[in-house]
Amino acid sequence: MHELSICRSITDIVNRHAGDKPVQTVRIRIGELRQIVPETLTYCWGLVTEGSALESSTLEIERVPLAIRCSSCDARTTLSSPILVCPECDGTTVEIVAGEEFLITSLELAEV
Known part of the structure; x- marks a missing residue:
């Protein structure tokens, strides 16, 4: 289950960027070609953040559908x-x- 290690990496990035501010929501974008199951990622987020400063945060996942552009007819x-x-x-x-795609798009921080 590589989603667990992905969640650990996400928490490291979020903690570095949020500093001491509480995080309410972490938004990520995942392309359909990525071998990531959104439901499993959400489950692992709960496991990885349990007992941490991110425990009350939520993970919002935006799925990006697969799109192609044809070199022959230029159709997208x-x-x-x-x-x-x-x-x-x-x-x-x-x-x-x-x-x-696979990226963290934004963090929603709580007012302190």
């Missing part, structure tokens, strides 16, 4: 499955333009 398409073929022209020379 959001895909529902990771089959990298242009649905417009059946071209296989495509560029992934979304779906590989």
